Amino acid sequence: MNHKAIYALYPNVVSVDDTAGAMDANGNQVTIDMDAVNAWVDPDAYKFSRALEYPAIGDQLDALFHAGVFPDDMAAQIQAVKDKYPKS
Secondary structure, three states: HHHHHHHHHOOOOOEEEOOEEEEEEOEEEEEEOOHHHHHHOOOOHHHHHHHOOOOHHHHHHHHHHHHHHOOOOHHHHOOOHHHHHOOO
16 A cells, blocks of 8 residues: 555545554544555655666765866865875
8 A cells, every 4th residue: 555645645644554544533544545546646756766876975076076166175175085095
């Protein structure tokens, strides 16, 4: 059962259990339209897909450093760390 879809589509639902179903604040069972639940598209789904595809943040920052887009003071701090701990 897609709990996130149920909470999004039925704001009166306070709990969802795969066995008992969806319940409101008074303990009453809420009738759920499973066709609507199954058709629901998570508006945040793209965030998770993007996060899996993006390069690691360290790689992104290193690319920006090498491209010379950091302010001089930040670039100097980064270079100092790179100089202190050079690659083997």
